[in-house]
Amino acid sequence: MSAMEEDYSVDASKLLQAASDFSFDPGTRSEAAVKEFIGSFPLPVIINALQTKGDVPGLEDALVDCLEKIFRTKYGASLIPEYMPFIVVGLQAYSQRVITLACKTISSLLENLDDTGFATSLIKENCAYPLLLNCLIDGDEQVAVAATDAIRTLASSQQGIEIIFPATPSETTDITKLAARCSSMGRVRVLALIVKLFSTSSAVASLVYNSNLLGLMEAEVRNTKDTLMTLSMLELLYEVCHYSVIVSLPVYLQPLHDLAEVQHGMEYVLRTNILQLLISIIRNSSAESMLRSRAMMISGRLLSKENVLMFIDESSIKAVISAIDERLSLLDNQDADECECGLEAIGQIGS
Numbered sequence: 001m002s003a004m005e006e007d008y009s010v011d012a013s014k015l016l017q018a019a020s021d022f023s024f025d026p027g028t029r030s031e032a033a034v035k036e037f038i039g040s041f042p043l044p045v046i047i048n049a050l051q052t053k054g055d056v057p058g059l060e061d062a063l064v065d066c067l068e069k070i071f072r073t074k075y076g077a078s079l080i081p082e083y084m085p086f087i088v089v090g091l092q093a094y095s096q097r098v099i100t101l102a103c104k105t106i107s108s109l110l111e112n113l114d115d116t117g118f119a120t121s122l123i124k125e126n127c128a129y130p131l132l133l134n135c136l137i138d139g140d141e142q143v144a145v146a147a148t149d150a151i152r153t154l155a156s157s158q159q160g161i162e163i164i165f166p167a168t169p170s171e172t173t174d175i176t177k178l179a180a181r182c183s184s185m186g187r188v189r190v191l192a193l194i195v196k197l198f199s200t201s202s203a204v205a206s207l208v209y210n211s212n213l214l215g216l217m218e219a220e221v222r223n224t225k226d227t228l229m230t231l232s233m234l235e236l237l238y239e240v241c242h243y244s245v246i247v248s249l250p251v252y253l254q255p256l257h258d259l260a261e262v263q264h265g266m267e268y269v270l271r272t273n274i275l276q277l278l279i280s281i282i283r284n285s286s287a288e289s290m291l292r293s294r295a296m297m298i299s300g301r302l303l304s305k306e307n308v309l310m311f312i313d314e315s316s317i318k319a320v321i322s323a324i325d326e327r328l329s330l331l332d333n334q335d336a337d338e339c340e341c342g343l344e345a346i347g348q349i350g351s
Contacts, residue, residue: 012056015041015049020058023065031075038070043079047086050098064101071105077112080105081119084126091131096140103135103146110153110160120159129154129163130172136193137178137186144189152196155204164197165207179216188232191217195236198268209268221277227288234281234294237274238301269302270311275320278302282323285330293341296324300345321349 022029022037029037050063070076080087090102106128113119123129132154135147154160164173171177179190194213198205208214220226220233269275281287281295299320302308308317328342 012049012053012059015046016056016059016062019046019062019066023062023069028072029069031073034070034073034075037066038079043070043083047083060095060097064097068101068104071108072112074112077108080109080113081122084122084128088126088128088131091128091135096143099135099139099143100146103132103143103150106132106150107146107153110150110156116157117159120154120157120163123154123160124163130170133173133178136189137182148189148193148196151193152200155197155200161204161207165211175211175213176216184226184229187216187220188229191220191233191236205268209271214268214272214274218272218274218277221274221281227291230281231288231291231294234291234298237269237298238294267311270308275299275302275312275316279319279323282320282327289335289338292327293338296327296338296341296345299324300348304348304351317349321346 018037018041022033046063046067050060050067053059053063071080087102087105090098090105093099093102106123109119109122110116129151132147132151135143136151137144139147151164155164166173169175169177175190175194179187182190194208194216198208217233217236220229221237278295278299282292282299284292303317303320324342324345328339331339331342333339
């Protein structure tokens with residue numbers, strides 16, 4: 001009988017108080033503090049209490065915070081392999097807090113276990129990656145962030161890359177098919193994941209490009225019927241072009257903004273038809289001003305790099321400048337924000 005199948009009972013109120021005290025410190029707990037806590041409340045006891053919490057107010061939150069702090073340490077991470085079945089169950093739990101914990105625990109496993117190959121093999125053997133993708137699509141915002149972080153951490157090793165980009169993707173792990181069957185919000189999250197993977201390394205960026213995943217973003221930019229989705233994709237592209245954070249962006253705009261943050265992303269973006277699409281948006285008088293403004297800003301970011309002429313010819317740069325200049329002439333200072341974006345984009349290109 002495994003540790004999780006045994007009957008571990010404990011005074012719930014006593015455990016609640018101890019877990020609350022242990023988690024009260026906002027910082028990372030020391031290895032010694034973790035060992036001392038587990039000495040009093042072994043992991044099977046904590047896990048059993050989390051699974052059978054009943055109606056004890058605050059117990060789940062306290063235990064989730066407690067376990068997160070335990071697993072964040074080297075010692076705590078070394079215990080995760082024994083409890084992988086619990087992590088897998090956690091990824092499919094009803095509670096969003098428990099799912100978030102499970103995703104963060106996988107990140108801790110990958111970050112803190114000395115044997116990265118062993119950690120990755122555990123994830124593969126327990127089929128955790130498809131579950132992480134499900135969490136990304138179906139979870140709340142915190143779950144989606146935790147799942148994205150876990151997958152990005154997985155991509156930091158060669159073994160992890162092979163899980164994410166297998167030679168023969170299955171129905172549950174093919175990112176292109178995943179995006180196709182998602183809701184609009186799900187697609188934004190999948191595309192945001194692509195951006196995060198893109199930023200992991202130039203090797204992963206190459207795989208993303210060769211898998212035509214940037215084509216998914218290009219297709220969404222072409223979808224002029226969904227303004228919010230188009231704007232979201234533009235924000236992601238903005239991040240690909242340059243590291244920049246717009247803290248006031250609503251959630252649905254954040255993914256496209258992320259893509260512009262990828263330092264090595266420009267060369268791959270310029271190999272697509274994105275620049276031509278941006279020019280079309282800038283020249284589209286019927287498009288919303290916000291779309292044209294963002295298209296101008298992304299164009300400016302893309303073309304402000306010193307080595308841009310290694311990837312496109314001068315005529316493409318002139319086409320962008322011409323499109324922005326035409327738009328500014330039509331505006332005649334009537335839309336201050338759009339004019340400012342156009343002038344800033346030209347300034348970036350000129351720099």
